[in-house]
Amino acid sequence: MDDRTMRAVLFDRFGGPEVLYVGRVPRPEPAPGEVLVRVRAFSVNGGELAARSGRLRLFTGRKFPQRVGLDFTGEVAALGAGATGVAVGDRVWGVVGRTGFGSAAEYVTVRTERIGRVPDGLDLVEAAALPVATTAITALRDKARLRPGERLLVRGAAGGVGNAAVQLGRAYGAEVTALARAANLDFVRTLGAHHATDHRSVSPSDLGLFDVVLDTAGTDLRAFRRLLTPGGRMVTIAFDLTRLAASLGYIAASAVHGRGRVRFFSGNPKRALFDDLAREVAEGRLRPAVDTCFPLEETAAAHRALAAGGVRGKYVVRVD
Known part of the structure; x- marks a missing residue:
């Protein structure tokens, strides 16, 4: 398989969960101040359902294919020029920011201030329930x-x-x-x-x-x-x-x-807040609550489950 591409969850038109599919897109390269993260898991958020259905088209636009995925956990795979505070191999969690989606993929690039270190001993799949x-x-x-x-x-x-x-x-x-x-x-x-x-x-x-x-x-x-x-x-x-x-x-x-x-307000966490999150977890005040874990190929099922209501914690998608 060409290592210049990667799997990602995409959709080519607005609609229900059935519009989602796993396709291949170019693997991103970190720009200055960014890191490349090998994604291990992400969670499904209500804003993604609204974007996928077209209710946020004023913000997302109408150019396709579009992506899903807001938060993630994984390991730092590469550093862009000038990226500081993290090292290759660090276990991290983060968000892609307010400018769009895209963490539902094998890799994601993100600015260093948008990530924090996952506490030692916390499984990366379970940890994906916590950035929110x-x-x-x-x-x-x-x-x-x-x-x-x-x-x-x-x-x-x-x-x-x-x-x-x-x-x-x-x-x-x-x-x-x-x-x-x-x-x-x-x-x-x-x-x-x-x-x-x-x-x-x-x-x-x-x-x-x-x-x-x-x-x-x-x-x-x-x-x-x-x-x-x-x-x-x-x-x-x-x-x-x-x-x-x-x-x-x-x-x-x-x-x-x-x-x-x-x-x-709309959540827009940066590193200091992720550090606070890690401290809450490490000191026992907060633990992850994963309702169900889906494989990447079943991201549509995770969207469908969230839309149905009744979630206990978070629906998490594992990226193998």
Whole structure:
């Protein structure tokens, strides 16, 4: 096989998971300040499903083939000119950044500030469930400034960011209430949730008041914002793609109307945050939660499973 090419997950038109296939593309070379990473695993994220279906075509464009894959784990295979802080052979995790996708492949090039070292003893396939946890760290520690003894509500508690938020909320000393599907309530309890509630069997108004609300769904923001105590903080990492303008407009208006501003952000981790992630894992406050591991050829099945809902942690794809 030509070592100038590599396998990658591609799609030639917008659509459902069936549009994904494994093809061959040129193997990238690291530019100055970049490293080449031999990918061992990546996880499937909701943003990729939206991009694949065409709902993000304003950002991704219409030129095909397009790629999927946002995060990854692997080993550094080569250094570009001026790349510092890492060495060939280092076990790393990282993200490709906000400019696109592409980690669903045998190799990926990435700037050195977009990666960090995976803690010793952590399997690289399991570790692929954790880069998204940097979003939970940012949301709780930096945006909400969660304090010991506060009441925390995590919406979407069984998902990729949600399960990490439950673990970290407990570790940070908060009283954690987890909203998830009925089938996942025992799972979120094992993560450290003090209270676990089926989100389909309760109205938000019946949940009580919270100092911090972390939302991973992006819908019904008004109802959950009403649950804030005086001085409470709400952070969302999503918006309603079916009502995009209204959703973004409400988030913006929340800064001047009603109780508490809704803080929205999109995860964009760099090395310092990956170092924080490694420390949380090494000190036992955070562990990976892998629902199912798929081979690269079954990436479409992983997309289909995530779209169906009910994930416990992350769907991870192994690159052999």
